Amino acid sequence: MWDKIFPKSDKVIVERVSYRNRFGISVSADLYLPCNIDLSKKYPALVVGTPYGGVKEQGAGLYAQTMAERGFVAIAFDESYNGTSGGEPRRTSSPEIFTEDFSAGVDFLGTRPYVDRDRIGAIGICGSGGFSLKAAQVDQRIKAVATASMYDMSRVTRNGWMDGMTDDERRQALVVLGEQRWKDFENGLPEIPAGFPSTPQQTIPQELDPITSEFFEFYAMKRGHHPNAPAAFTLTSGMAFMNFPLLNYIETISPRPVLFIIGENAHSRYFSEDTYEQAAEPKELYIVPGARHIDLYDRTDMIPFDKLTDFFTKTLG
Template identity: 55%
Template sequence: MNKQNSPENRAAQTSGPDLARRDLLKLTGAGVAALGVGSLSNIPSPKAQGMSAGWDKVFPRSESVDHQKVTLKNRYGITLSADLYQPKNRAGRRLAALAISGPFGAVKEQSSGLYAQTMAERGFITLAFDPSFTGESGGEPRNVASPDINTEDFSAAVDFLGLHPSVDRERIGVIGICGWGGMALNAVAVDKRVKAVAASTMYDMTRVMSRGYNDSVTLEQRTQTLEQLSRQRWQDAEKGTPAHGPVSLELKGGEPQFVVEYADYYKKPRGFHPRAINSNASWTLTTSLSFMNMPLLTYIAEIAPRPVLLIHGEQAHSRYFSETAYAAAAEPKELLIIPGANHTDLYDRVDMIPFDKLQSFFNQHLSA
């Protein structure tokens, strides 16, 4: 990535006590990629949505998989909405299962659902879920993320799968995509029920929000960001509701290439979904607060002796997240770099997503 065009360098040109919300978003490190870019507007507070009926995914339905909408509760009492996929030829057998979520700002009708359905075609029972506070899942306020609660969401999915009569609870794995790749690794480090984990095109959201892309945010910039976020809390408290940022990925021209690639997925028919934050909404302005001093991957080495598979695109701006996570993880571990792929190619490009590798990895490590 050209650091000259990075969100942090552009944000560094802005200073003073009267930063606009848009500048604040840039300073949080994930401002462009995770929270979107666009003109500031008065955005009504989003509401939780009930579960939709029928097939509402951005990918075609498989005829070899049974699909069912389900709900489950996490340890904090938040109801999560999920899609359960099961191979039709399961013939009463207890199968290995996978809990899947991501990317950051997406919904289960997008990338995680595609991964889930494809892995169900390959013999696994899979659960793609909306994280707390997003999509069809519960939790108030809407469109906020938490490194703790969203890590717990993965363990809640494991709870659900382990109680399902068609699942062998000793053969459960996890797949996290993009920002939920970091959450997946964090969950598996603490949840010893999970036997193997894969993270695809992984983002460490605590790292990027606290230190910026390529760790380029200075202490002065970080302090300035925390000053602004802290003062935003007064405004939210006075209004009784959190303020939201600009609608995600409304491009104005001149954005870095990776932001254009995000928009090509979330804002085009390829991946647009009305419930996705990155397609049609925005995060709360203070979402990054809980990420600023809570590193997700502190205990990644404690996943061992269970295996870790990290998958990333050769051309992805985010590749360094997987490379440094791989260095910190303990054996057994594997880093698979996909030639020519950018970050979002691994959201939905089935010719680039290494499903054969994912199948062999989980077959090996979730064997009976």
């Protein structure tokens, strides 16, 4: 049964796979192969991460399928504790383990007989853009990285939107999270806030702020809704993000290339613009005219797949 938000392509072969990361957690992924693949040859490959709160049946799968149509082997995976991947407690968000999940994808791809382990790249969408860059800072096997609508989840958690959180506000937030840890310990399970509705909605509530409204449009409406993606994590997950900078060694990815793709009208574009300035060459910032943040999740008329294909064809050889 096809359970994804995008149509199935007749140009690819899709297989559900799983593999363990170095923490022993089983990572669930969809493997996309070109339908004309010659298993006696070796191909370039891509690890594709989901938007923060999303699952492989949404944007990540669309990217992986499209890149497989263009001759790449690609996997789209669910982060540990989420989707159909393993890990307890459920819906935990961990910057370290989500970063590790990219390297685990490289482990898997690099041991396939039809993959050239010297030609493996990564694509990170939204929050996984930051995780893919974090992985590449230490995992030299990742030869090139592209991000789309990148979010630095550590920065936004620690500093608030547009870095507007004060030191006092941050301290108070940490006091609240500390209290929450006691509650979770006594209850035996971490508290998870309400996510987006479990069934697709017809309209966007008027009381939502513009950014939440945009995410509601994708996660809570027919456009991108998936039952495995409530886009909510345990409350105490925020402590790790406040204490775990994602992009503190961004310049060390060089001389491996990085491509940052952002929408012209994306509320999140400052993450990519700032990170682009901090990164070392070779690097490129590519702006999609008219696109918002979520448009690079699923809008095939806006996602620059030709640019991605050209980038990875050149950088992976």
